[in-house]
Amino acid sequence: MGKSRTPIGVRIRRKRLAAGLSQVALARSLGISASYLNLIENNKRSIGGKLLLRIGERLGIDLEHLSGESEARTIAAIGDLMADPLMSGIDIEQQAIRDLVARFPEAGTALARLHRAYADASMEIEVLQHRLKSDPLLSQLLHEILNRIAGIKSGAEILADIPDLTDDERGRFIANINTEARELVPATQGLVAYFDQTAARQRPVSPLGEVDEALIANNNHFPDLEDIADTLRHEVSKASELDEARLVEALHKRFDITGDAASAGEPRPTFSDALPRHARIFQMLRTYAAHAAADGLSATADRLDLSTEEARELALRALSSYVAGAMMMPYDDFLGRAEAHRYDVELLGTLAGVSFEQAAHRLVTLxxxxxxxxxxxxxxxxxxxxxxxxxxxxxxxxxxxxxxxxxxxxxxxxxxxxxxxxxxxxxxxxxxxxxxxxxxxxxxxxxxxxxxxxxxxxxxxxxxxxxxxxxxxxxxxxxxxxxxxxxxxxxxxxxxxxxxxx
The missing domain is CATH 3.30.450 (Beta-Lactamase)
Incomplete structure (x- = not known):
């Protein structure tokens, strides 16, 4: 199987040619050989770190664009599509997928989007199949309709197959058929109304998955929220470390939220003494951010272009958590510590007063x-x-x-x-x-x-x-x-x- 490197080389070559540079000239300015640059441009060598930064600076390409992360996601999505049993017998080399994404990125995005829609539709069918088997109301409606149809069928067969019925018997069977037919109408209308209500409530099967994809598409980094976090951090603490008592006071004084109360819409207390200190502080900061920066969080959520209100609510909670993490671990301080201590996650968590998971998650946002x-x-x-x-x-x-x-x-x-x-x-x-x-x-x-x-x-x-x-x-x-x-x-x-x- 071919290498799954993203098509960075194609982009570098296009930019180099647009800038009127030869391979020799660009390679010399980067401090590498022309043959090595040729391998890079043909996607036969991976690049990263300082060399990637130098190429981006020399050609005027943003690192985010040059790193090919969006293309990597598209390549992975198309790979998932080709792994689907539906595609059995269709053999497309990995190199062909990369070439497609490199030369026709819009087509690659379209394929990835269609596969996601197909996956959602398949999951929705499974949900409907489960409901047909287990939904009591639906089962009752279908059972009633089937019984009515069976009664009509039975009466009609008797009238058709038994010629020597008396007039009273024939009239009785006709009356039964009419009764069953009349009762069938409201039962069928109830079934139609049931599915109409279901269609009205229809939403993507996984709002959480939609939110995850939106965060990934933004590299899990939001500059506006970093600025908001810096502002809010100075509001609640002037010291280098966050003080739990001052957080409790700030929540009560500004938003009338007490230390043992949950934030709006949450069914249970979130600041419980049973939680570790870092968890309590995180919950307080998330609640504070949700109230103090509601407009900024809402504007960021709007830019994620989510399809349902449920997904939007999940996104707002995730973005509030992002701000809380950035308040606990301010960007420049945390990055400086990470570089100084060579990304020792346990040590970084200890120095910042956070958990291993919180420190690890913050590293992803840098x-x-x-x-x-x-x-x-x-x-x-x-x-x-x-x-x-x-x-x-x-x-x-x-x-x-x-x-x-x-x-x-x-x-x-x-x-x-x-x-x-x-x-x-x-x-x-x-x-x-x-x-x-x-x-x-x-x-x-x-x-x-x-x-x-x-x-x-x-x-x-x-x-x-x-x-x-x-x-x-x-x-x-x-x-x-x-x-x-x-x-x-x-x-x-x-x-x-x-x-x-x-």
Whole structure:
């Protein structure tokens, strides 16, 4: 299978030609050989880090545009489409998909969008099938209609097949048919009305999935919200550390929200003493942001162009959480610490007074132009192995839902308390440093089972030596061969396969 690098080289070549530069001239200005630049332009070499920045600066291309992340998502979506059983017998090389996206990006986007619509429609059909089997009201309506039709059919057959009926018997059967027919009308109208109401309430099957895709499309970085977070941070605390008592006072004084009260619309207290301190502060900051920056959050949600009100409400909550995280870990301070301590997530969490998951999630948002951190992908899995949160990277093939590859360290982490590291190679050739650790989302009481998740961060192998997690690993050695999940994975001889490959 061909390499799944995004078509960055095509874009570089076009920009170079538009600028009137030869390969030799551009290569000289970048400090690389012309032959190496030729390999890059033909998508035969991966690039990242400082070289990618230099190329972007020399050709005047934004890093976000040059990195090809949107194209990577489109390539992955088309790959999912080709892995669907519906496409059985159609063999399209991975290189052909990349070439299509490189030369005709709009066509690639159209295919990805159609596949998403097809997936939603298929899931909706499954939901309707389930309802036909289990919905009591629908079952009652259908049962009544079938009984009425059976009564009409039975009476009609008797009238047609028995010629020697008396006039009284014939009249009785005709009256029964008329009664059943009259009763059939309201039953059928009730069924039609039921489906009309269902159609009126129809919405995308997964509003959460729609919100996730919108956040991913923005690289999970929102400059406007970073500015809002800085402003709100100074409102609630002038000191370097957030003070819980001052937060309680600010919420009560400005919004009449007491320390043990939930934010608007939430059914239970969110500032419980049973929560760890970092969780209480996060909940307070999210509530404060939701009230103090309602207009800014609403404007950002509007730009996400979501299709339902439910998705919009989920987005507002996610954006409030984004602001809360940025208030707890201001961008410049956190990036400075991350660089100084080589992205040691546990240490960064301790210094910022946050959890491992909060620190890991904040690392994913460090995408400010000209001041980016190491680009990380992020995954969260529950004990069943189901992925509950995801932020992919180019070349890091992640399923949109369900379970991931059993060889990922995200699953190994459940059997240990420390950080699990692994150098992995995906089927398309992308090499990544993967690290994972389990976290508890709540403080359990006696007899209560803790809610456990595993958090995994991933970065391209070219950035591994910028992190403490690359120390002691053979970054150039034989990596662990992994996949996205079993169904679309092309590694047919993998002994860990749990599903028949497409």
């Amino acid at each position: 995408r400010r132009k000209g001041r980016e951190g190491v680009p990380f992908g992020f995954l969260r899995a529950d004990r069943s192995g189901r992925l509950t949160k995801r932020f992919p990277l180019p070349g890091l093939t992640i399923p949109g839902f369900g379970h991931g590859c059993p060889l990922w360290p995200i699953y190994d982490a459940f059997s240990t308390s420390g950080v699990v590291r692994q150098v992995s190679v995906f089927p398309g050739g992308g090499r990544f440093l993967l690290l994972a650790k389990t976290v508890s989302k709540q403080t359990p009481r006696f007899g209560q089972k803790p809610l456990m998740f595993s958090i995994m961060l991933a970065c391209d192998i070219v950035h591994a030596d910028r992190t403490v997690y690359g120390d002691g690993l053979d970054l150039g050695g034989a990596p662990v061969e992994v996949g996205p999940s079993c169904l679309p994975c092309p590694r047919l001889r993998c002994g860990h396969r749990q599903e028949i490959p497409v």
